[in-house]
Amino acid sequence: MTFAIETKAIGGRLVGDRFGAAAELVALPVLAVVVALIVFGGFVALFGVNPLDLYGYMYRGAFGTFFSWQNTLTRAAPLILTALCTALPxxxxxxxxGGEGALVMGGLCATAAGLAVLGAPPLIVQLVMAIAGMLAGGLWIAFAGALRHYRGVNETISTLLLNYIAIAILNHLVEGAMRDPASLNKPSSYSIGDQNMIGLIPWLGVHWGILFGVIAAVLAYLLVFHTTFGLGARISGGNLRAAKVVGLPVGKLVLAMCFLGGACAGLAGMVEIAAVQERANANMAAGYGYTGILVAFLARQNPLACIPVAILLGGIGASGGLLQRRLGLPDASVLVLQGIIFIAVLASDTFYGRFKIFQTNSA
Amino acid sequence: MADASSLGFWVVPIAVLGGAVRVSTPFLFVSLGECLTERSGRINLGLEGTLVMSAMVGYGVSYLSGSPWLGVLAAGITGAILGGVHAVICGLQRVNDIAVGIALMLFGIGLAFYLGKPLIQPKANILPAIDFGWWSTIPQLHDALKINVLFLIGVVLAPALVWALKSTRWGLILRTAGESADAARAMGYSVNRIRLRATMTGGFLAGVGGSFLSLYYPGNWNEGLSSGQGITAVALVIFARWNPMLCFWTSLLFGGAAALGPALQSVQITWGYHLFGAAPYFLTLAIMIITCSPKRTLVGAPAELSITK
Incomplete structure (x- = not known):
C-alpha cells in the first residue's frame, strides 16, 4: 500500500534530519489548510460573500469569545476520539x-447499559456506560480488523458499510425496543436521567469529555511511539514482510489496534450521550465520525497532533452557526470547507521532500 | 387496496422484482463506471459523493431547463469533472487513491448540500418510463413493469463494455495500465492519462446513475437521497470480479435486496423497516466475507489495484 511506504520514507528521513523533517510535517499541513481557506474564500465570493467577512466571522465563531471557545472545545471532544479510530489502525x-459507526454503537450500548443500572450511584452508572461504550465501539472496529486479517476483506469498504449498518440498528432500536413512548416527534430511547450526566469542568464550562479525549490521545501517543507494541505495529505498517521475518504477531496487532481505535470512538459515543444528548436518538449520527477521519489525516495519523487539529476543526464547526446567521451561508458550508481541506492536505503529500528549505541540515 | 389482499403475499415478490429493476439502476451505472476505473488500476471511493452531487445537478438542470434528459447529461458531466479531480490528484506522486476517494466523497456530499438547498421544494420534470405492463390488469404488476429508459441503456451498456474491454484497442490499453503500469509505460503510453480518461468515464457513468435517483426513483432532491448506494456499488465491483456483465446481475440482486423493506411495508409488515433498509449493506458485507481471501489474490483483480494488493 502506497500509504504505508510513504510513512516509512518520512520516518527514515527523521533519523538523518530530524528538525527539517519535523518542520516539514507541521508546515505542509498548515500550508494545505491556508490554501483550502483561500479556495473556500473564492468559492463563497462566487455567491457574493466577501471572503474577508467570512474569515472574520469564522474566527469570531470559533475562537473569538469565551462562548465560542466553549462551543469549539465541546465539538473537539468527540473529534479527538473519533480521529484516534482512524489514526491508531x-x-x-x-x-x-468507521468512526461514525463505532460512535453510534458505543453511544447505543452505553445508553442501554446505563438504563440497565439506572438506580446505582451516578459514578457507577457513568463507569458502566463508559465500559459498555468502549467495548461496543472496540468490538465493532475489531470485527472489521478481523475480516481484514482472516478474510482479506478491505477495511475501508467494510468499515464504511458498518457505518450504515450501525445507523440502521440505532434507528431500529430507538423506534422499537428502546423507545420512550413519550418521545413523539423524534423517536428516542428513555433518558439516562439528569443525575447521571457527566457535568461541566467548573471554571471552563466545557463537559469533561474533552479531558477524556486529551487523555486518550496522550495514551495513544505513548502506546504508538514509546512501547514495543507500538513499534511492532509501526514495523508491520511499514513492511509486512519484515514484520513476519522478525516474528511479529501481525494478526494480534491488527485486532488490538482496531479494538483500541474503535474503543475511542465508542467512548466518544458515550460522551455524546452522557454529556450532551441524555438519550439515544438519530442526533448521534451527526458526522463526528467523518470529520474525525479528516482530523486524523490532517494530524498525519499522529495521536498527539489530533488534539490541536480537532480543536481547529471543532472551531470550524462551531463557526457554522455564525456564518449561517450573519452571511446567510447554508449550514453545509462547513462540509464544503472540510472537503476542500481534506483534498488539499492529501495533495500536499506529494510535496514531502521536495522543498529544499527543509533539508538544509542534510545537504 | 382490494387487489393487494386478493394477491396476498405475492405482492412482496412482485414488488421486489419491480424494485430490483427500479432500484438497481444507480447500482448498475456506478458499478459499471467503477469497473472501468478499477480495470485501469485505480480505485475511486469518491463515487458516493459523485452520486449525490450529480443527482443534485441533474435535478437542478431539469428544473431550470424543463428537460430531464439535459439533466442526465449535466449529471454525467458533473461526474466526469469530479472523476477528473480524483485522477489529477492521484496522478501526483505518493498520493493515496483510497484517501483521495474518501475526501472527494465528503466534498461531493457537502457541495451538493450547499448548492442544493434551494432545490428541495421545487418539482422538476422527471424521466419517462416505458410501460411494459399494459397487458396486465393487476396494478402491482403493472407498476413493477414500468421500466425506465436508463435501465435499458444500462442493459445494453454492460455487454458493450465487456466487448470494448476485451476487443478494442482502447480496452487493451486500459487493461494494460491496470495490470502493469510499467508495461504501459514501456509501450509509450502515459499511465496517468489513461487512468484520467478511465476515471472521468467512470465518473460520467456514476453521474448518470445519480441523475436516476433524483429524476426517476425516488424522483426528488433531498439530503437523504443516497445513503451508501455509491459505496455499495464499489464493493459490488469486487464481488463481480471486475466483469461488467456480472456487475449487471449483481446490481439486480442488490436492487432486489434494497426493495425488500418497502415491499414488506406494503403488506403492513413494519417491524424491522430500518434493518431491511440496510439489507444491501448486510448483503455486501456477507458477500465480501465469503468471496475474499487473505491467501490468494482475487481472480480477475487488476494487478495494479491498491485495494487488493
Missing amino acids: AQLGMVVI
Whole structure:
C-alpha cells in the first residue's frame, strides 16, 4: 500500500534530519489548510460573500469569545476520539473510516447499559456506560480488523458499510425496543436521567469529555511511539514482510489496534450521550465520525497532533452557526470547507521532500 | 387496496422484482463506471459523493431547463469533472487513491448540500418510463413493469463494455495500465492519462446513475437521497470480479435486496423497516466475507489495484 511506504520514507528521513523533517510535517499541513481557506474564500465570493467577512466571522465563531471557545472545545471532544479510530489502525497501514459507526454503537450500548443500572450511584452508572461504550465501539472496529486479517476483506469498504449498518440498528432500536413512548416527534430511547450526566469542568464550562479525549490521545501517543507494541505495529505498517521475518504477531496487532481505535470512538459515543444528548436518538449520527477521519489525516495519523487539529476543526464547526446567521451561508458550508481541506492536505503529500528549505541540515 | 389482499403475499415478490429493476439502476451505472476505473488500476471511493452531487445537478438542470434528459447529461458531466479531480490528484506522486476517494466523497456530499438547498421544494420534470405492463390488469404488476429508459441503456451498456474491454484497442490499453503500469509505460503510453480518461468515464457513468435517483426513483432532491448506494456499488465491483456483465446481475440482486423493506411495508409488515433498509449493506458485507481471501489474490483483480494488493 502506497500509504504505508510513504510513512516509512518520512520516518527514515527523521533519523538523518530530524528538525527539517519535523518542520516539514507541521508546515505542509498548515500550508494545505491556508490554501483550502483561500479556495473556500473564492468559492463563497462566487455567491457574493466577501471572503474577508467570512474569515472574520469564522474566527469570531470559533475562537473569538469565551462562548465560542466553549462551543469549539465541546465539538473537539468527540473529534479527538473519533480521529484516534482512524489514526491508531493507520499505524498498521490500514485506512479505517468507521468512526461514525463505532460512535453510534458505543453511544447505543452505553445508553442501554446505563438504563440497565439506572438506580446505582451516578459514578457507577457513568463507569458502566463508559465500559459498555468502549467495548461496543472496540468490538465493532475489531470485527472489521478481523475480516481484514482472516478474510482479506478491505477495511475501508467494510468499515464504511458498518457505518450504515450501525445507523440502521440505532434507528431500529430507538423506534422499537428502546423507545420512550413519550418521545413523539423524534423517536428516542428513555433518558439516562439528569443525575447521571457527566457535568461541566467548573471554571471552563466545557463537559469533561474533552479531558477524556486529551487523555486518550496522550495514551495513544505513548502506546504508538514509546512501547514495543507500538513499534511492532509501526514495523508491520511499514513492511509486512519484515514484520513476519522478525516474528511479529501481525494478526494480534491488527485486532488490538482496531479494538483500541474503535474503543475511542465508542467512548466518544458515550460522551455524546452522557454529556450532551441524555438519550439515544438519530442526533448521534451527526458526522463526528467523518470529520474525525479528516482530523486524523490532517494530524498525519499522529495521536498527539489530533488534539490541536480537532480543536481547529471543532472551531470550524462551531463557526457554522455564525456564518449561517450573519452571511446567510447554508449550514453545509462547513462540509464544503472540510472537503476542500481534506483534498488539499492529501495533495500536499506529494510535496514531502521536495522543498529544499527543509533539508538544509542534510545537504 | 382490494387487489393487494386478493394477491396476498405475492405482492412482496412482485414488488421486489419491480424494485430490483427500479432500484438497481444507480447500482448498475456506478458499478459499471467503477469497473472501468478499477480495470485501469485505480480505485475511486469518491463515487458516493459523485452520486449525490450529480443527482443534485441533474435535478437542478431539469428544473431550470424543463428537460430531464439535459439533466442526465449535466449529471454525467458533473461526474466526469469530479472523476477528473480524483485522477489529477492521484496522478501526483505518493498520493493515496483510497484517501483521495474518501475526501472527494465528503466534498461531493457537502457541495451538493450547499448548492442544493434551494432545490428541495421545487418539482422538476422527471424521466419517462416505458410501460411494459399494459397487458396486465393487476396494478402491482403493472407498476413493477414500468421500466425506465436508463435501465435499458444500462442493459445494453454492460455487454458493450465487456466487448470494448476485451476487443478494442482502447480496452487493451486500459487493461494494460491496470495490470502493469510499467508495461504501459514501456509501450509509450502515459499511465496517468489513461487512468484520467478511465476515471472521468467512470465518473460520467456514476453521474448518470445519480441523475436516476433524483429524476426517476425516488424522483426528488433531498439530503437523504443516497445513503451508501455509491459505496455499495464499489464493493459490488469486487464481488463481480471486475466483469461488467456480472456487475449487471449483481446490481439486480442488490436492487432486489434494497426493495425488500418497502415491499414488506406494503403488506403492513413494519417491524424491522430500518434493518431491511440496510439489507444491501448486510448483503455486501456477507458477500465480501465469503468471496475474499487473505491467501490468494482475487481472480480477475487488476494487478495494479491498491485495494487488493
